[in-house]
Amino acid sequence: MIMQYELIPDADLVTNYIQGNEYALEILIKRHKQKIYSFIYSKVYDRDVTEDIFQDTFIKVIRTLKRGAYNEEGKFLPWVMRISHNLVIDYFRKNSRMPKFDNSGEFSIFSVLSDNTLNAEKQIIKDQVENDVKRLVEELPEDQKEVLLMRIYEEMSFKEISDKTGVSINTALGRMRYALINLRKIIDKHNIVLTN
Amino acid sequence: MAKLYTNTSIKKLKDLKPKEETVNFLLNYSKALSVINCNKLKFEALLN
Numbered sequence: 399m400i401m402q403y404e405l406i407p408d409a410d411l412v413t414n415y416i417q418g419n420e421y422a423l424e425i426l427i428k429r430h431k432q433k434i435y436s437f438i439y440s441k442v443y444d445r446d447v448t449e450d451i452f453q454d455t456f457i458k459v460i461r462t463l464k465r466g467a468y469n470e471e472g473k474f475l476p477w478v479m480r481i482s483h484n485l486v487i488d489y490f491r492k493n494s495r496m497p498k499f500d501n502s503g504e505f506s507i508f509s510v511l512s513d514n515t516l517n518a519e520k521q522i523i524k525d526q527v528e529n530d531v532k533r534l535v536e537e538l539p540e541d542q543k544e545v546l547l548m549r550i551y552e553e554m555s556f557k558e559i560s561d562k563t564g565v566s567i568n569t570a571l572g573r574m575r576y577a578l579i580n581l582r583k584i585i586d587k588h589n590i591v592l593t594n
Numbered sequence: 595m596a597k598l599y600t601n602t603s604i605k606k607l608k609d610l611k612p613k614e615e616t617v618n619f620l621l622n623y624s625k626a627l628s629v630i631n632c633n634k635l636k637f638e639a640l641l642n
Contacts, residue, residue, distance in 0.1 A: 460623060464624075
């Protein structure tokens with residue numbers, strides 16, 4: 399029985415299917431699935447996309463045949479191939495308007511694109527670190543603290559600091575240097591971890 | 595001697611075929627779809 403079906407030409411199977419024989423479609427699909435699938439895959443090189451286009455191709459085939467809109471002039475396989483070819487073109491047209499990057503290959507788009515905004519956890523850690531630093535700065539002798547705040551938080555130059563505080567540039571530089579040394583000492587002494 | 599990589603890729607391409615579930619979906623879709631002729635209009639109905 400199956401052997402007989404294998405020998406039936408495509409055109410007859412199509413006629414049988416149009417007349418309501420669902421099994422005829424099964425034979426047609428099984429007969430040509432590998433050729434059509436490979437054809438699509440050779441264009442898109444993606445198993446999932448191939449599967450989708452293969453499915454859409456046959457949905458179109460089924461609808462056309464059931465509506466009786468199939469034109470028997472050509473042959474079945476070239477007709478199906480043309481449908482899948484058109485769907486492949488549609489797929490590329492859609493993707494050129496909105497390019498997609500998949501992460502299945504060796505190249506990951508996220509290695510060149512990154513989201514620089516902090517997530518909630520990192521934001522909390524950053525706030526904590528900044529608070530800790532502020533508290534440490536409070537521990538510094540007044541003259542060193544003054545220079546450090548102007549330099550780091552107000553982004554003033556040492557010339558401006560010198561003008562504002564009335565000490566020489568060298569003194570301001572020295573105070574800044576001692577401020578940093580003292581901060582490091584306190585951090586070491588109390589084993590404070592200031593990392594994000 | 596240079597290795598020929600093309601042979602294997604061609605062989606691989608021949609092994610390609612759709613998943614069983616895709617084929618089954620299509621067969622079920624076909625069974626469920628019926629086209630109703632009404633005067634000169636054609637209506638599609640999916641009956642599951």
